[in-house]
Amino acid sequence: MPDLLMLRAQKICAQKKLRFTPNRQYVFQLMAKQKGAISAYDLLEKLKLHDTKAQPPTIYRALDFLLENHFIHRVESINAYLMCDHFGCEHPMQLLICDQCKNVIALSDPVIDDAFLAQAKQSGFKIANKVLEAHGICYNCLTH
Ligand SMILES: [Zn+2]
Ligand SMILES: [Zn+2]
Structure with missing residues (x-):
């Protein structure tokens, strides 16, 4: 349920006073729709369908934000990103x-x-x- 996830993410960001910009929200939504892990490159391709001027820094800034706030994880060995089931908190993995x-x-x-x-x-x-x-x-x- 991506919409429900989005609501939860918005709530967490409001509570922590984080700037959940439209761009960050869009990348979050792409991640939420994704089954399994996705590379930054593939995310950028998807983002470009929505914003033709999207550049790699756009995607990396959004991913950094989502990583920092524990909405997603980095899968190091395949250089990709994964939605976090626990959402918004640190945990062993x-x-x-x-x-x-x-x-x-x-x-x-x-x-x-x-x-x-x-x-x-x-x-x-x-x-x-x-x-x-x-x-x-x-x-x-x-x-x-
Ligand atoms: Zn398999
Ligand atoms: Zn997690």
């Missing part, structure tokens, strides 16, 4: 990426996250940026 259909299953298991952080701490390692992504074939692709 592990991604399962289907190499066939490009669907991305987002897990948010705190136990995995804690174990990972504990292991890093044991090695005396201070994590600045953490990415847990696995590639493979999803159930749908396996059974069809």
Whole structure:
């Protein structure tokens, strides 16, 4: 329900006094309609249908805004973006990426996250940026 998501996003932005510009809202809507992950390039192509003058900085600024406010996630290993199910809050994340259909299953298991952080701490390692992504074939692709 993209419209419902949009209402929730607008509410969060109003509460946090964030500038949810028409452009940011449009990119948000494109993301919400998207099943799985999408690249900035593909988003730009979609944005151009709506705004023929759209340039890469337009899309990157909007994506930065959406990332910063936890509406979307970056999928590092395929250089793409994914709508966040949790919406507007930080959470642990592990991604399962289907190499066939490009669907991305987002897990948010705190136990995995804690174990990972504990292991890093044991090695005396201070994590600045953490990415847990696995590639493979999803159930749908396996059974069809
Ligand atoms: Zn999320
Ligand atoms: Zn698949």
